Amino acid sequence: MEVNLKSLFNGSLLMKVKDPVCGMDVDDTTPYKFSYKGKTYYFCSPMCMAEFKKRPEKYIK
Numbered sequence: 001m002e003v004n005l006k007s008l009f010n011g012s013l014l015m016k017v018k019d020p021v022c023g024m025d026v027d028d029t030t031p032y033k034f035s036y037k038g039k040t041y042y043f044c045s046p047m048c049m050a051e052f053k054k055r056p057e058k059y060i061k
């Protein structure tokens with residue numbers, strides 16, 4: 001139980017989010033993020049972020 005709680009805590013500190021362009025898991029601490037229609041999207045690289053900004057509709061379901 002103690003181990004499970006600890007891993008949950010660590011998980012919340014290092015939140016993984018998905019890059020909508022390439023599908024990679026990225027940390028939410030990444031400097032590459034962009035808010036669109038009230039939601040924040042995170043990216044692995046400036047290239048993915050630029051790609052999303054060009055055609056956000058393509059990557060939002």
Ligand SMILES: [Zn+2]
Pocket residue numbers: 019021022023024043044045048
């Ligand atoms: Zn990416």
